[in-house]
Amino acid sequence: MSIDINTAARVAKLARIKVEENALPELANEFNTIFGFIEQLNEVDVDGVDPMTSVTPMRLTRREDVVTDGDQQNKILSNAPDAREGFFAVPKVVE
Amino acid sequence: MSSLNKLGLSEARDKLRNKDVTSVELTEACLNAIDGAGALNAFVHNTPELALEQAKAADKSIQAGDAPDMCGLPIGIKDLFCTKGVPSQAGSKILKGFLPEYESTVTQQLRDAGAVMLGKLNMDEFAMGSSNETSVYGDAVSPWRRRNDDAALTPGGSSGGSASAVAADLCLAATGTDTGGSIRQPAAFVGITGVKPTYGRCSRWGIVAFASSLDQAGPMTKNVRDAAMMLTSMCGHDRKDSTSADIPVPNFEGMLTGDIRGKKIGIPREYRMKGMPVEIDNLWAEGRNMLKAAGANIFDISLPHTKYALPAYYVIAPAEASSNLARYDGVRYGHRASLAQGDGITEMYEKTRAEGFGHEVQRRVMIGTYVLSAGFYDAYYNRARKVRALIKKDFEDVFAKGIDAILTPATPSAAFGLGEMSDADPVKMYLNDVFTVTVNLAGLPGISVPTGLDAQGLPLALQLIGRPWEEGDLLNTAYALEQCAGFVAKPKKWW
Numbered sequence: 201m202s203i204d205i206n207t208a209a210r211v212a213k214l215a216r217i218k219v220e221e222n223a224l225p226e227l228a229n230e231f232n233t234i235f236g237f238i239e240q241l242n243e244v245d246v247d248g249v250d251p252m253t254s255v256t257p258m259r260l261t262r263r264e265d266v267v268t269d270g271d272q273q274n275k276i277l278s279n280a281p282d283a284r285e286g287f288f289a290v291p292k293v294v295e
Numbered sequence: 296m297s298s299l300n301k302l303g304l305s306e307a308r309d310k311l312r313n314k315d316v317t318s319v320e321l322t323e324a325c326l327n328a329i330d331g332a333g334a335l336n337a338f339v340h341n342t343p344e345l346a347l348e349q350a351k352a353a354d355k356s357i358q359a360g361d362a363p364d365m366c367g368l369p370i371g372i373k374d375l376f377c378t379k380g381v382p383s384q385a386g387s388k389i390l391k392g393f394l395p396e397y398e399s400t401v402t403q404q405l406r407d408a409g410a411v412m413l414g415k416l417n418m419d420e421f422a423m424g425s426s427n428e429t430s431v432y433g434d435a436v437s438p439w440r441r442r443n444d445d446a447a448l449t450p451g452g453s454s455g456g457s458a459s460a461v462a463a464d465l466c467l468a469a470t471g472t473d474t475g476g477s478i479r480q481p482a483a484f485v486g487i488t489g490v491k492p493t494y495g496r497c498s499r500w501g502i503v504a505f506a507s508s509l510d511q512a513g514p515m516t517k518n519v520r521d522a523a524m525m526l527t528s529m530c531g532h533d534r535k536d537s538t539s540a541d542i543p544v545p546n547f548e549g550m551l552t553g554d555i556r557g558k559k560i561g562i563p564r565e566y567r568m569k570g571m572p573v574e575i576d577n578l579w580a581e582g583r584n585m586l587k588a589a590g591a592n593i594f595d596i597s598l599p600h601t602k603y604a605l606p607a608y609y610v611i612a613p614a615e616a617s618s619n620l621a622r623y624d625g626v627r628y629g630h631r632a633s634l635a636q637g638d639g640i641t642e643m644y645e646k647t648r649a650e651g652f653g654h655e656v657q658r659r660v661m662i663g664t665y666v667l668s669a670g671f672y673d674a675y676y677n678r679a680r681k682v683r684a685l686i687k688k689d690f691e692d693v694f695a696k697g698i699d700a701i702l703t704p705a706t707p708s709a710a711f712g713l714g715e716m717s718d719a720d721p722v723k724m725y726l727n728d729v730f731t732v733t734v735n736l737a738g739l740p741g742i743s744v745p746t747g748l749d750a751q752g753l754p755l756a757l758q759l760i761g762r763p764w765e766e767g768d769l770l771n772t773a774y775a776l777e778q779c780a781g782f783v784a785k786p787k788k789w790w
């Protein structure tokens with residue numbers, strides 16, 4: 201299958217990465233090279249094979265559902281590009 | 296004592312314990328070497344004050360007779376590890392200015408063991424690359440050069456800064472991380488030892504995530520003994536990583552006897568790639584003979600799905616990366632794009648990520664987004680995970696037949712020149728990981744050991760792959776191989 205410019209634009213949108221219109225043909229081209237390589241997987245007989253969910257056969261451990269940490273507002277906000285009054289600040293989300 | 300930086304970890308430890316040197320002396324020797332090695336662009340954030348403070352504390356512990364193995368030993372840390380109060384950018388513009396409020400578990404364990412941190416090391420952006428050419432800091436440069444040729448060579452990637460720094464004796468050892476070969480390939484390119492442990496051995500907590508089901512930290516050192524020693528300090532169960540294995544960590548160094556008589560070594564026929572340089576083929580044959588001479592038994596084995604490892608990896612790793620890298624949104628940390636009048640939150644995300652991520656990272660995030668999107672999830676992502684299960688089963692089958700370790704080449708060639716691959720399509724660069732990526736997909740331990748030089752005088756290495764959790768046995772086989780190979784070449788100083 202081949203990825204066209206519209207598909208490339210849609211993927212960029214889904215990934216929330218701004219791609220300029222004039223860069224889309226090259227992007228679609230690269231996708232096609234990589235997917236051409238990935239297509240080999242269709243040669244493999246995977247009937248009856250379960251997709252791997254965990255590389256080592258282990259159960260993820262659970263802990264008691266209790267608060268173990270907290271009161272770190274300043275530390276959490278210390279790297280924010282824009283923090284005000286104890287919150288992360290972002291452009292207006294709701295009109 | 297100007298050459299203290301040339302020591303390995305275990306040698307330096309013994310000298311510290313004998314009071315032949317102090318940690319401050321070792322640390323100053325490394326800091327001087329770093330100062331003179333700007334041309335390698337290996338260290339990208341230096342922490343000399345912290346290093347000297349840690350060295351002084353280590354000297355006190357040693358005086359008091361209370362010194363763990365790593366105590367007082369100056370090392371470099373890959374930029375992927377979050378280090379408290381020290382820039383940790385994962386080689387990316389999007390994390391410019393990020394100062395973690397916490398320390399990764401692995402670096403904390405090294406600190407607790409008394410190790411001295413000299414600074415942070417260059418790497419491919421978010422560990423995505425095989426040549427350290429995708430870094431926001433610019434290329435790291437190998438200390439090696441081809442005979443009669445001044446062209447700058449890649450130290451490999453993604454742990455390129457770590458490889459360059461250890462090979463050039465800027466530090467005694469370094470941490471690396473390995474998602475598809477990012478410890479073993481650079482180690483091979485610069486003639487040092489690199490270990491990727493079993494998935495779950497080293498906590499991933501505090502290491503910037505690339506592909507969570509594949510990422511593992513490991514040591515990059517001047518020899519196998521040093522790797523065993525450093526790995527022991529890095530491993531261990533951590534409640535903060537739900538995939539961290541709750542099993543005891545042996546003293547790996549104590550398992551190095553060099554005796555591999557009767558060990559069963561598998562040679563996988565599928566690793567003989569079409570068009571493989573004859574030098575690599577010869578190196579592999581020599582390695583086989585060395586292990587045989589040391590008393591091991593050699594068997595031809597088959598890992599039938601090897602060919603599909605790279606394509607499966609280039610579905611799974613980008614898929615996980617697209618999910619992990621969703622957190623870089625310009626809200627909580629790092630770069631935020633300046634916005635135009637009327638821009639809303641979507642424009643903020645899109646501009647921030649376009650400005651903050653480099654080309655290769657953007658490409659992989661988008662590939663991952665595509666393979667996880669509605670309508671393609673089954674065709675790509677689920678199929679790749681099924682193929683991954685088959686690749687793992689290939690290994691389980693040979694281990695069930697009694698094979699102890701598998702010997703392969705580490706890379707399909709020696710180091711190439713910086714910029715040499717810039718016109719190649721991305722798949723050509725991906726082929727660098729053809730021998731290493733299977734090990735990540737199957738969660739196994741692997742080690743790269745330098746065993747020879749090519750016709751141009753550049754290092755070449757072999758890889759040994761072990762059974763899960765049996766790093767000790769694997770390291771011992773690597774130790775035997777190292778002794779037989781007797782690799783001692785060092786790059787000639789030009790920087």
